[in-house]
Amino acid sequence: MIPAALSVDLESYWHAELLRSRVDRGMMADRVEEATRPLLDLLAQYQARATFFVVGEVMEAHPQLIQDIVAAGHELACHGYTHRPLWELDEATFEAEIRRFRDLAARIVPQTPIWGFRAPTFSLSPATAWALDVLARYGYHYDSSVFPMKTPLYGVPRAPRRPYRPGPDLVTEAPDGRLWEWPMTVWSVGPVTLPVCGGFYLRALPMPLILHGLTRAAGRGPVVIYLHPWELDPGTPRVPLPPRDRFITYYHLGDAMRRRVERLLQHFDFLPMRERL
């Protein structure tokens, strides 16, 4: 078993960037319980523990679920309050989200330390790096929002590929920086860089390639996987989308993704990010 960290971005399917503006929330169930409870059972079956980056709106709507996650030994971390990407916020509105998350968590799971943050849609970039100052002020120890390659929506291509202390450009290291950054795991073969770490890529790339890439990447530094409960839920509603967005959002959703996650659980010894750091 290879040591690794598992992270779960706990949000409703309607928080996903390609769906956010296309779902009428008043008309549909959020399916958070239906998607997350079976995932918790699966993790327990493999004695795996994870970091749950929770959206504040989800904690507000499902306090018992969050209490059960913490009671099962998983780490509670923050995925914003509303899941708006950082490029839609500024320092003041971001700080308001962080404060609201802290106050809600203090009521629902008192005495639970919150060390980690992940920006919705990996929206941390040099232009939004003010977020790191806010996190440090609120007692966070690490951020996990850098995607160290270029993708259509996000990415910091020259960023280090292992945990580091980031300067404001997210590329240069600042040894006296207050926060750790744990970037997503990517694997390079020659000129090609593959995001073998989760989400759509974990659903779409061939599984042997993912396992090989992750194993190679683990030889270089700690690897982190990310996934969303809605990706394993066969009941995730199919919202009409343009063909490309439909492929990215729904390809290999449900049982196919669940089987892939089981393969990972068989190969890797997963701990929460806080414990691996």
Ligand SMILES: [Zn+2]
């Ligand atoms: Zn998210």
